[in-house]
Amino acid sequence: MNRLFTGITLGFLALAAAAGFGLVTSCNIAGGGGSGAMGGLNLLLTDGPTDEWSQIVVVIKSVSLRGDGWTEVWKADTADPAAGKVNLVDLSTVVSILQKATIPVGTYDRLRLVIDTDPASMTLVTDDGATIDPADVTVVDPSGRGEITVELDPWVTVEEGKDTNLLVDFDLAHPLSIVNLDGKVTISLKVRHKLLPRRLASIQFARTIGDITAAATDLTAFTVKTPQGAEITFGVNADTIYVDADANAAGTFEGLRALAGTGAALVASNMNADGSLYARRVWYAAEMATLPQFTPEGLVRRVGDNWFTVMKKRTEALSAGSRYHRCDWSSETVFVDANTVWTFHDQPMGTGTSVLAHIARGFRVEVTFADPEASPKVAATVNVRTAHAEGLVTSATADNFTFGWWDRTRTMVYSAVADHTFGWWFYGLPSGRSTAVADFIEAVDQARAARLWLFACANLYWDAAGTRWVVEDLVLAPLRLHDFTRITTGYTAASGTMVVSTYDCWDRTTPVDMTVALDTTGDLQTVVGSFVWNGQTNLATFTLPVLPADWEALLTPAVQRVKIWVRPVKADTAWSWHAYSVIAYTFVR
Known part of the structure; x- marks a missing residue:
């Protein structure tokens, strides 16, 4: 079978660069000047959650920042197998410190990462434990050098004698990070500057x-x-x-x-x-x-009546006394008994196996054992560091909202805990966090009126008084239109929109027409991609991004298949649908 059908294609494309056609970069950046003054920089890494993979291990070779010129912030020691090796899944909901650097004071507007593009350097393991053979991995590297360039917005300023934090997000939660079409999978790692x-x-x-x-x-x-x-x-x-x-x-x-x-x-x-x-x-x-x-620390993968499994990282020296290390990731089963003490951010949650009813896949925990040498291992303490839930928002009221999946839903309560009150925003716009419940209800109603599925990720906080999880932050995911969506009126730059014919996502049969706006300016610009498969040569071409100047030629009714993710946008009292991303599929027979 052709590698196109069995392989995984990794495209290292920066999200900010992919949407960078609307960004303006000033030439008046002051960084790395000749004064000799130096400041500190904490280079931090994080990642969005994914439930489809247990390991996505890549090797970062170097990181640089651009001021007056490029300044190398960190470089991996090629003699050390562990240097630069990062499991992106292990970074879900947490921050890892890659480097504490001392660099020239000034302002920096871009970050450049260099990734090892050799498939043999990567480890890809699906959630059910299947490891992808490196022979089935194709790396799409537009630069030819494994480079990812990220616009820093806002720019990062390093001051003399002070430490500055720079958080870089490998964004597995972005809808274009993993694109699966009939078994042909494209993983396009999105990297962005994330505000603290x-x-x-x-x-x-x-x-x-x-x-x-x-x-x-x-x-x-x-x-x-x-x-x-x-x-x-x-x-x-x-x-x-x-x-x-x-x-x-x-x-x-x-x-x-x-x-x-x-x-x-x-x-x-x-x-x-x-x-x-x-x-x-x-x-x-x-x-x-x-x-x-x-002591294991990591993501909960499975939960039973008196046990759970947690993914942990193991690091060890290559040999006794060696300063070089190797690392890998694996799951460990932890048992719970009547004496196990549970906490959330060191606040009491309860004791014993009954607390497992409040624990779910994707929570991050740290564990101490009653006896580290015993087998099986029984937890003395379990401290929940982060907790979240994912699902469909099906309805919302002033007091709560219904959340979950088709076969099971539950009522989620807005947090009123001091310093942890409820807020919500659309994915990609954390600066737009709102505490207005009425606006949230209206956004939910817009999705219901359009007959779209509104997925969301809820960051939870433990309400000790109510002995329950409450929602502190709710991030609304891009709304995906039906797979059989077709363009009926092509995109025009003059209108900034196109018209599509899609289907009711709930009954999957009722046709629905929708006008979709594409954004070339603003805080969240539309990313357009093109996937072309040539049946005569059995080759595929994936282009990302397609620049706005080419949208009119690409986004026409002649496109055979299109995938679109949207969000509702309110201007004054009117709502309209704006595209996060559009992928046009063309099949040449």
Whole structure:
């Protein structure tokens, strides 16, 4: 069978670059100047959730920023197999620190990542455990160099003597990240600059593992060098919990300091309001391989009556005393008994197996074991770090909304917890977060009137008083039109719209006409792509983005198949439908 039908195509295309035709880049960027002044930059990585994959492992080779010229912020050590290796699924809902760099002060407007495009360097594992053979992976690399260029909006300013945080999002949740057409799958990794949340303390960091390089004599901080080569300093205080992993007992800062220069640490951390990091829990040992086996931390994959499985990362030295490491990911089964203590952000949730009714796939947890050496492993404590739910919003009222899937729904309550009150926005527009429930109800009604499925992701917060999950943030997903949608009136630049004939998504038979606007300006510009399959040569061509100047020629009734994702937009009192993305499919027989 042709590789086109069995392979997975990876296209490394930046979302900001794909929509970059409407962006204006100034030539007056001040960065990397000759003053010699330097500032700090924390390079952070995160990712949107996906339920279709358990591993999407890629290797980042380098990261640079553009000021007056390009400044290399980080480069992988080619001699270290673990350097730059990132499982994008493992970054779901959390932030990982790739580098703490010192760079020239100034303003930077672009970021450039270089990815290893050799399929043999990647690991792709589906959610059901099937590993994709590298021979079935085709890498689409438009630059020929594995480069992804991202517009930084707003620009990043590095100041002398201060630390600046830059968060980069590998966006698996974007509708174009994974495009599947009749078994032919295109994974087009979207990368974007993501603004930090309002409360820096709410950022959930992936655990940091590495060699202990220094520890302050005044007992206030210690430094860890990660397998990626980043040296990260963590502050500590009286609330920091230490665990001596070698002794399987409570530890101390002095015990950690004794291993400076020889031992390793695993750190669970958060960020202070000033952007500095503090360690809330630290495991230390003479050998790095001891640490991950002591306590798993990661995404919940399955939940049973008295157990759950969690995906964890394992990092170990290549050989005793080696400064090089290897890492991999696997699932571990954790059992729960009557003594297991549950918390959410260290707030009590309850004890025992009954709490499992509140735990779901995709939650991120950290676990300590009653006896790390015993088998099976039983949890002493489970701390839920992030919780979310996904599904269809089918109706909304002033008090709650109905949420779930076709065969099961539940009532979700808007959060009224102090500092965690309900807010909502359309995907890609976090700056438009609204607390207006009435506007949310109206948006839901628009989707129902158009007979479209309104999917959403709800970020949950534990309401201890009500002993229930409540919705703090609700992100409305792009609404996908029916697969049999056809263009009936072609796009024109003069109108900025096209007319399509689609179908009622609920009964799948009633025709519906819809006028769809395509945006070339504003905060969220439409991304148009073209997929052409030639039956004579058995080759496919995927073009992304197709620039606005070519939209009139492409988006016509002659297109045989089109996939469109939309959102409702309100101007004054009128609503209209705007496209997130449009993919036109042409088949040449």
